[in-house]
Amino acid sequence: MKPVDLQSLAEIAGREHLLTSIEDRICYGYDSQHVESLPDAVVCPADAHQIAEVLKLANESGFHVVPRGAGTGLSGGSVPITGGVVLDLSRLKRIAEVNPGNLTATVEAGVVTASLAAAAEKAGLLYPPDPGSIKVCTIGGNVAENAGGLRAIKYGVTSDYLMSLEAVTSGGEIFKTGARTHKSVAGYDLTSLLCGSEGTLAVVTSVTVRLVPLPKHRRSILATFLELPAAAQAVANVMAAGVVPCTLEIMDRTTIRAIEDFKKIGLPLEAGAMLLAEVDGTASAAVEEEAATVRRVIEEAGAESVEFAADSAARERVWEARRSALAALARVRPTTILEDVTVPLDRLAEMVSIVEKVARKYSLLVGTFGHAGDGNLHPTFLTDQRDPDETTRVEEAVGEIFIAAIDLGGTVSGEHGIGFAKSRFLPIEVGAPAMEVMRRIKHALDPNGILNPGKVFDSQVSAISFSASVCPPHGDVRHASTGSA
Ligand SMILES: Cc1cc2nc3c(=O)[nH]c(=O)nc-3n(C[C@H](O)[C@H](O)[C@H](O)COP(=O)(O)OP(=O)(O)OC[C@H]3O[C@@H](n4cnc5c(N)ncnc54)[C@H](O)[C@@H]3O)c2cc1C
Known part of the structure; x- marks a missing residue:
């Protein structure tokens, strides 16, 4: 990665929206996972045009760009593990429209999901996806992770409500996907392609969602x-x-x-x-x-x-x-390692038994909760990363749980995404041909590899390893001091 061009970034976003002090950079060096890595700078653009300029500059200069919503992600997606620039999208917070006649809302990507839900409710409508982090996370982050939530069993997940997106390619072109109509089959479904792409294919700047009548x-x-x-x-x-x-x-x-x-x-x-x-x-x-x-x-x-x-x-x-x-589990011990395995509903009882058995085998304390109606479990190991022996046992236990979920016909991530935390296990679940298709899509949309590198594809940073020896060459990856959330 080439050095970040700070002077040009300041010209694009304004000097006051470029953060370079160590204190500021530390605040953007982690999400709700547990590995930290310092960015070289943080830029807070005002709109899609400034984002396009930042991405053009990154492509020309060769520095990395990591989009960030609210940093509530649980797979390390917004952690700049190779350094570079964090693109803080929180200034994109305009609720452009709630349209009861069309049952839609259009909001900028940095709008907090609870604000979108409240605006819909004011119009007698429901925006159903409700991640546990709803009061903090952003709709852009939800799109990037295809977030689920407590109501997914009946209402579905973020992708079920997306109608149209505005986004910026890694080369700096602003484009639209989908349509504000309840049906559209015009061309490839780019909305679905971007949903769940974890900030690796494009930066989402505006989102049009479908709303439903509020249940009484x-x-x-x-x-x-x-x-x-x-x-x-x-x-x-x-x-x-x-x-x-x-x-x-x-x-x-x-x-x-x-x-x-x-x-x-x-x-x-x-x-x-x-x-x-x-x-x-x-x-x-x-x-x-x-x-x-x-x-x-x-x-x-x-x-x-x-x-x-x-x-x-x-x-x-x-x-x-x-x-x-x-948050309650995070009070029990210094480090929480939360996972996101999801299995078919008729295998859920087997999966919870396996989690309990694996925890006993490795003498570990686990708290399991989750969206059981979706088959989605969050086994959360309560541990202390300062204890290397216990950390190794957690790593082995988590690996066994992932493999067991795959064997039961499930997935290593129901809603938190792959990030760098689970990239080791993705090829085991989807297989080499599917990985190759994903690599080709990534290369077509981000040929210079500037958008959120080290995520989804094997980043060599283990989900739960805190060893400095796994640091990638550029990022200043270091130990987090507390558990997530
Ligand atoms: C207490 C707690 C409860 C949670 N409960 C749930 C739950 O019930 N269901 C669930 O699905 N998740 C849950 N999560 C995980 C997390 O809140 C979601 O993944 C959420 O979607 C992340 O949104 P964010 O704005 O914080 O994104 P960030 O964490 O900032 O980023 C997440 C990823 O999205 C990318 N990204 C962010 N914004 C954009 C953008 N505009 N364009 C392109 N890429 C972007 C980032 O690069 C990163 O890869 C929970 C987290 C916590 C801490």
Whole structure:
């Protein structure tokens, strides 16, 4: 990589929007993962035109550019592991339009997802994707990671709501994908190509999403189980009963205890596992009927207790507690290593048993929670990266869990992306021919390799290795001091 041309960057974005001090660069050297690497500079452009200028300059000068939304990513996607320039997109925060007549909203890429959801709700509409980080993460980051969330089981993920994007190629051309129509088959589906591309193919600057009518009624259900596999089996039973809850979350004993210690909302400390479900809809009677079915199926699956949230305040408390799961677990030990394996629903019970077995085998503490209705688990190892022996055991345990998920017909990432953290495992899951197709797409769109290098394709930085010996040549990769989130 060539040196960054600071003078020209300052001319493009303005001197006050170019950050070069060590203090500023440290703030942009990490995401919600646990490996740090300092950028050479941070630039905060105002619009797509300035982004285009930055990318043209990068192509001419040969420095690397790493797009960044809010840095809540959990696979190291916005960490500049080869140095270069971090492109902070947070100034692109205009909500251009909420259009109830067309059921759409158009926002700039740096808009926080909760702000988009609030603007839609004001118009009586719902933007369904709701990652646990919704109050912080940006819609651009959601597009780049194809983020899921708590409602994905019924409503789908980010890609299900994308209609049109504005983006900038690595060479600095501004282009549009898709259309603001509810159907379009005009040419290749570039919207889908960019969605989930983790900032490696283009920089997204504006997003048009589809909205749906706001459901008027909801019912939340809380169930406890003696064992985690029994709770996981109940998930498959609910799905087989012909009801699709909007949310169906699972938590193991370690997670329940960590949340209760943190939030003190009265979660049952004696429970071995919990399921949290919600059904929603426009007709109250239908919602009540679906809730009754979910309750019956969960009871028949052997739950110790099943109850409805008494009122909206109780409901809010429960879901707020669930959203705090990662933060709660991060209080238990200095380092959290959170994974994102996803398996077919009918293999979920096997997967949770494997996670528990692997944790026992390596004498590790794990808290497992996740979007069980999607088959998506977040086994979170609670560890201390200063202990090299324990770190090695975590690395081996995570590797076994990834391989087991693939063997069960699952995937190493349901929603957090590959980044550098999982790039070692991607070829095992998709195979060499698919990797080659991805490499060709990357080369066609970014021939000089300036956009977010070292991500998706094998970066040689291990998901959980903290050893300085794996540092790539240019990036100043170093140990993070605390766990994610
Ligand atoms: C507590 C917590 C809970 C979470 N819960 C969920 C969850 O339920 N579901 C889920 O899917 N994820 C979840 N995440 C992960 C994370 O929030 C998502 O991946 C989110 O989409 C990242 O958005 P961001 O704006 O923070 O992006 P960043 O972390 O800044 O970047 C993520 C990736 O996107 C790229 N990027 C960012 N903006 C752009 C752009 N405009 N154009 C091109 N590339 C871009 C970056 O280069 C990077 O590769 C959670 C994270 C935390 C900390």
